[in-house]
Amino acid sequence: MESVFEIIAEPNRRAILSLLVSSQQSVGEIERQLRMPQPTVSKHLRVLREAGFVESTVDAQRRLYRLKPEPFQEVDAWLAQFRRFWSAHVDALERHLDRMDESTATKGKTRRRRRGPNRERDKGETK
Amino acid sequence: MESVFEIIAEPNRRAILSLLVSSQQSVGEIERQLRMPQPTVSKHLRVLREAGFVESTVDAQRRLYRLKPEPFQEVDAWLAQFRRFWSAHVDALERHLDRMDESTATKGKTRRRRRGPNRERDKGETK
DNA sequence: CCTAAATATACCTTGACACGTATATGCGTT
């Protein structure tokens, strides 16, 4: 369990991280909102803490967990090398994002995206 | 092996993806550059292809693999919700947005970027 | 056709990790 990528590969851990975006939460609050058994929450939080994704402070018997930025930056840094590549495929990207918009439309406020004519693709690499 | 996060959790797969950033490569080229056995390369490429990270074209006995953008965008979309947390490093973020702006400038439309202090942490938990 | 090269797949083994259940630890209250 060394890399940040392995950490975020686990769906429950991603759920926890997403929960913590809004504000810090206690173990019990996470447990209830995500409807997962308490030991599961604690164990995932341990992994997340050791990987630097979260930190905790003690509040009586409760532990309040909140996000830490560094590992996210690490993921972002890795992703960066591909940004150049996918901006060359903006059109496919736009189409993809349109589908994402559609699937998350329940959130109400969606960023509207405009649709343009297709631009040229294909760097002419085929043999 | 459903999610994109599980796919990129594997170091060898990340290595392959990084290799393909520069240009498309054959299995043998990947095998030699990464010094990993050929079946390993093929199997990872299969996983990557089924997850939409790469696609291949046939060149005689060779298969040329190249990147596809959509899954990367999916990772980026997930990462987006955490961006406000690491805006401590505004510089990298700004650079990122700058490149986004630049690369999509052909589309003409504005991409809004909030600037200034986003000092909005520590929501005063119950203590 | 037959062979060699490039790539894919099949089979097996192994190890990691996520889960459930049970139990331990810590803290606050009476």
Next chain:
DNA sequence: AACGCATATACGTGTCAAGGTATATTTAGG
């Protein structure tokens, strides 16, 4: 001190994915 709540940890189990080795498939060329 004793109890109860919140959280952590220990242990046993099952699953699944990655690696290794062997073999199959495809294609070019003689």
